[in-house]
Amino acid sequence: MNLFNDIRALVIRSLEDMAAEGTLPAGLDLSAVAVEPPRDAAHGDMATNAAMVLAKPAGMQPRAIAEALAARLLADSRVTLAEVAGPGFLNLRLAPGVWQGLVGAVLTAGAGYGRSTLGAGQKVNVEFVSANPTGPMHVGHVRGAVFGDALAALLGFAGYDVTREYYINDGGAQVDVLARSAYERYREAHGLEPEIREGLYPGDYLIPVGEALKAKYGASLLDKPETDWLVPVREFATTAMMAMIREDLATLGVRMDVYSSEKALYGTGRIEAAIDRLRGMGLIYEGVLEPPKGKVPDDWEPREQTLFRSTAHGDDVDRPVKKSDGAWTYFAPDIAYHWDKVERGFDQLIDVLGADHGGYVKRMKAVVTALSNGRVPLDVKLIQLVKLFKNGEPFKMSKRAGTFVTLRDVVEQAGAEVTRFVMLTRKNDAALDFDFDKVLEQSKDNPVFYVQYAHARVCSVLRKAREAGIACDDATLAAADLARLDHPAELELIRRLAEWPRLIEIAARGHEPHRVAFYLYDLASDLHGHWNRGNEETSLRFVQEGEVETSQAKIALARAVAVVISAGLGILGVTPAEEMR
């Protein structure tokens, strides 16, 4: 149920009819024809740009097209007014019954209102978080986790078949560092002084891992060379870290469908196979890179490496897949991993990465383009920094000192739901200020509270109505005499509800879950405004003393608002509040 799509379909059909009867030339491209809410509500309910878009290709005056189109649209019972305005807009007014009927449709569809078939069941893989398994998740990971999870939910709502996936970076040098760090804690568990050298992970979170190693291995790993204990300790520690990370994610309300391991790609021949495939395309060669201009690293010296010709697909320089010592770079298993995703049949890949990985985007896109023969698009969403504040003062964190702010710190202080909502009140590529005090403030300055309050107000109305003996289940409300919703303020609120399915499609197409948060804020604002109008105009209050049928119609509207807020919060991973106390 998307009224804008319905009316657009009507416009398109009318244009095709006009072409068939010769009013318009045949074979026009109608893809740019749009039906949108006008900027100014005084212009009408909906506006189409058809006449302006088609004027040139049709070789006609915009006005002539608009007028002919208007005449046709008026033949439809839903359209009550169609007038040409401005440079050639066709402004439409719809019959009140169309809007009133929407309230019933929302209540009938319930949580499904706004669901779209846009995705047409296409398989989309959203890879997000992918934090190194070397410690607990910190605040920097939180935003990516929330963003990825909400994006996945949004795409699911828009009709895509979504897989949430975590790529475990358990194959590189950092997990060896983890193993050495854990080994020191193991020694500590045996009463020895741990040597947390420069470069090791100093965090306390490894102390229980050391204890657990002692419980499992006793003293058998003490005084052994690293070559003896590195592999088992690494295995043990990464498993422990991943268990911790899964718990962290659960704390935030994030659940992955698939965990993929980098390490599992080694020794299977899949990295080699992926590189060979690229080699077969002429995209792998041995060569020496130019030193970067401007800022040359101190220890730069030209070396021959195995390179991927990413410049063939839009990158700026070719990228090494092997280090000078012959080992794979991080890039190589990632190539194999993305190939694996392509092979698993995904129609679209999305990687959610920290903004500091921006330099990685072009080569990754080049890989996916090459390995899928251009079939699979990869969209990389870069997540900007979160700056923490407390009482307006910057909140410092330092990973090196082991005193970084963890995901759990954030969730314990702010709560998972508040954290999720606030993290989505900015576009992914804009930095975000997160103030522990502000996000918990119970006032309209706090968008989480503001939206929750709107939902709670509707719940309050329903409680009052039930106390007054008015039946308020959704089925009854949907069948109410909705024609009684004839006040301009009521119709305005309904128009906002009508935008919800459209908003979903726009947000899904752009991979922009923040739009949902902004929409909910606007909807909540409309509800609060309407509520207060009831102070002066008592006929606008939802519960009308002694008038059951009118009350039911008005309550149906309130309930429809709550249904949409609830659905929107659901996408963001937030539970709607029944009351604010």
Next chain:
RNA sequence: GACCCCGUAGCUCAGGGGAUAGAGCGGCCGCCUCCUAAGCGGCAGGUCGAUGGUUCGAAUCCAUCCGGGGUCGCCA
């Protein structure tokens, strides 16, 4: 030096090529005998960083500059 992101009201930010560019905060003025005033309404505040270009139409797309941030072979 190259690449990526950002630049919109005093501040924080929205704005899928459309009409007179919006919201919140801050400032000023109002609204509770009344379903939650934890709220609402109004006023003031803009050369959309700059200059060109594409277009019937540009904050939006392209180019070039300016300013801020990030990244830049053998880390992941």
